[in-house]
Amino acid sequence: MNILLMGNPNVGKSVIFSRLTGVRVVASNYPGTTVEFTEGTMRLGEEEARLIDVPGTYSLDDAPSKAEEVALRMIDEGDVIIDVVDATNLERNLQLTLELLERGRPMVIAVNVWDDALHKGILIDCGKLEEMLGVPVVHTTAITGEGIKELVERIGDAAAPGSPHRWKVDRWSEIGRIVSTVQSLKHRHHTFLEWLGDLSVRPSTGLPIAAVVLAACFFGIRFIGESLVGKVMEPLFDWLWLPVVEKISSWLGGEGLVHYLLIGRLIDGEIDFGQSFGLLTTGIFIPLAAVLPYIIAFYLALGLLEDIGYLPRLAVLLDSLMHKMGLHGWAIIPSLLGLGCNVPAVMATRILESRRERFIASTVLCVGVPCAALQAMIMGLVGNPERGGGLSYVLIVYAALFATWLILGRVLNRVLPGTSPELLMEIPPYKRPHVPTVLKKLWMRMVGFVKEALPIVLGGVLIVNLLYMVRVFDGLAWVAAPVLKHVLGLPRDAIVAIAVGFLRKDVAMGLLGAMDPALTIKQLVVASAVLAMSFPCIASFVVLTKELGWRGMLKATGIMIVTALIVGGILNLAIPG
Amino acid sequence: MAMRVPLTDMVEGETARVVEFLGGRGAVGRLARLGIREGAMLTMLHDPHMGGPVVISVAGSQVALGFGMATKVVVEVPRR
Secondary structure (H helix, E strand, O other), rough: EEEEEOOOOOHHHHHHHOOOOOOOOOOOOOOOOOOOOEEEEEEEEOOEEEEOOOOOOOOOOOOHHHHHHHHHHHHHOOEEEEEEEEEEEHHHHHHHHHHHHHHOOOEEEEEEHHHHHHHHHEOOHHHHHHHHOOEEEEEOOOOOOOHHHHHHHHHHHHOOOOOOOOOOOOOOHHHHHHHHHHHEEOOOOHHHHHHHHHHHOHHHHHHHHHHHHHHHHHHHHHHHHHHHHHHHHHHHHHHHHHHHHHHHHHHHHOOOOOHHHHEEEOOEEEEOOOOOOOOOOOHHHHHHHHHHHHHHHHHHHHHHHHOOOOOHHHHHHHHHHHHHHOOOOOHHHHHHHHHOOOOHHHHHHHOOOOOHHHHHHHHHHHHHHOHHHHHHHHHHOOOOOOOOOOHHHHHHHHHHHHHHHHHHHHHHHHHHHOOOOOOEEEEEOOOOOOOHHHHHHHHHHHHHHHHHHHHHHHHHHHHHHHHHHOOOOHHHHHHHHHHHHHHHHHOOOHHHHHHHOOHHHHHHHHHHHHHOOOOOHHHHHHHHHHHOOOOOHHHHHHHHHHHHHHHHHHHHHHHHHHHHHHHHHEEEEHHOO | EEEEHHHHOOOOOHHHHHEHHHHHHHHHHHHHOOOOOOOOEEEEEEEOOOOOOEEEEEEEEEEEOOOHHHOEEHHHHEEO
């Protein structure tokens, strides 16, 4: 038996889904994650049923969106539909409900977000609604689990309405009649969350709030990341892993090909996790000890912002700014995701309608948005006082990247033919974060990072060492030396790091940090910016090709290289020292 | 007497009835999904700020519209 879970976006469908199946799934506010559907199995008395979480749908009529097209096709596969309705927003939600009833499938209605509706003074007479629609109606509060058991019990009573198409003539007046019969409103005061929601979307108060939120995230992420690296991961590596690799090193005799590949160079006769550059030393250390802590910190912050519903408000606030880049406010979401990893960020540009928007959005994000792995290494190297760095130098890198993101977007908007699209979206109310959902999502993203990154980092370290041995880099360095020296002020060996950036940017930063003689702080700043902006890492490269096609990808890559050289050159001239 | 104005001319706190759309069919369909349809009552929550988006309350939820799209929604406001 196939059971379809359907409803408008942001009605808590995903939480009901995870309650029914017992398997927790991604539940958040932005499009992109809900466009793909999820399925699971649920127990229904003695038998097992297949439960499908259909993408959020406002309506099945008139020019449906991609997600709604999918939903429309799924209806034919469903034996029973569970229609999830937001109790705080009955009028608009009933549009889909009536459309579904017209299709004559057996249906049960879950009136969800019941607790919030009560808080807001909205009372819905479920018995009367059941009578009027002719299908079972159950009220639920998915977050607490209230009503879920009853919902399951009543799936068996699912009914198909007697006369389909009876509302086609004037659906809206029918909805008006239903709402006025079953719903009663009590006068009440605005809640704190509504007041906050209001403040954070109004430009005069919203922009300062956004600045505070983003700054708090930046420093919070840096603090958590730095603490995890310095107080947890580094001590753990020194305590547990160092003795192991030291033993392997002495067992291998401290030199030779295998030692070089596995352990790397000994720095003053000792293993240095940051600089030895062997598979078992730096290759393991970079992803797990240097980068993973920042991944955890970043996705914790992002997950909380998603779950409470802050992101749509940021999109409204930044709409005017994004228009100057030929985009609308929602296009900030891919760039924000890019601060974690550019791969999901480029994929998230699918939420944008036109090809032009997708090209601009993915190009500016690949140029101006450093991923968490790269940022972690930038914080570790450019922010390191022992290298003459500090927060001010880190901020120079960020400011340069942000300015480039903004200016490049404006330039592309001028140069590319076409017009800017318009923002149109619902702003869901703020809600308390559902901690299990946030943590589960964080866990999935962490596991995803380790699975994706670890093999590529290890492969990258291996390839770098092999290429060093066969002296491939010497030729490359000879060709690139004039540009590096005169435009960017970098030593010729830096080309190795920049080339390795194609594999993984964190490994590339690691190489910059391990260079001998050591780079000055100014060179580190220039090199970090160039590394961030020049071509994408191989994983982003693949999705970029998939999303933009070969020609689009080559165009984007060309833009990236030129931009990297220009901005790198400017930084080289502008920074004293 | 009521007055027909574009949505962008409404001021904060004002409530009006939607009477006409100047946009294409696609835009009308997208607006209707969010409850912005002919005859619907809506309340202006944040009027446009230097060509920025507007935020309105309609059918029990809050909706943000880009400035350009908002100019294409014609509403009838009570005489001021």
